[in-house]
Amino acid sequence: MSNKRPAEAQEAAWVADEDRFFLQQSKKKAAVRVKAGRAQPIDMLAVALIVMEPDSHAGGLEEEMEYLQSLSLDPEAVFEDLSESELQVLEKGVEGFEALETSRANLEFWGVCPVLLARQNKANADRLPGNESHH
Numbered sequence: 001m002s003n004k005r006p007a008e009a010q011e012a013a014w015v016a017d018e019d020r021f022f023l024q025q026s027k028k029k030a031a032v033r034v035k036a037g038r039a040q041p042i043d044m045l046a047v048a049l050i051v052m053e054p055d056s057h058a059g060g061l062e063e064e065m066e067y068l069q070s071l072s073l074d075p076e077a078v079f080e081d082l083s084e085s086e087l088q089v090l091e092k093g094v095e096g097f098e099a100l101e102t103s104r105a106n107l108e109f110w111g112v113c114p115v116l117l118a119r120q121n122k123a124n125a126d127r128l129p130g131n132e133s134h135h
Contacts, residue, residue, distance in 0.1 A: 023100040024060070031064040034071070041078045041086065042093030048073040049109050075109075079120040087124070091117050 030046035033039045039047070050061060051068050061068075082090065094117070098110035 019100050020102070023097070023102075026097065026100070028060055028064075031061055031068060035064055035067055040093070041082060041090045042097070044073060044078045045075055045090075045094070045113065046097060047071070048075045048078075049106060052109075053103075053106070076116060079116045082120060082124075084121070084124055087117055087120055 027046055027050055030043035033043045034047045047068055094110055094113040101107050101110060
């Protein structure tokens with residue numbers, strides 16, 4: 001039994017390292033897509049967070065940082081005018097980043113996103129024909 005604990009700890013450390021790497025790669029891919037003009041809404045949120053992060057120069061994003069910092073990114077605006085299916089895709093992306101994130105401040109950022117998703121879903125529902133009187 002004593003041999004199992006170090007193995008479990010080693011496996012947990014390996015999984016944590018893998019998650020950090022995957023998070024770093026996800027942020028890098030988002031930055032590259034934004035820079036290339038191919039950004040999805042989740043990419044815009046990830047980049048907004050990268051720019052706000054004090055340690056954002058770490059993780060191989062040095063090359064993209066000057067461009068990313070030049071953007072005027074409003075995370076709340078990302079949610080505006082998205083269709084129901086786009087909101088569903090964005091929700092899955094947010095869940096993915098939130099599952100990998102370890103920074104408390106970044107977790108707070110991702111934790112606000114479901115509120116904004118719900119607000120936009122409601123706005124979309126209010127725009128449906130027959131719902132005009134609910135304003």
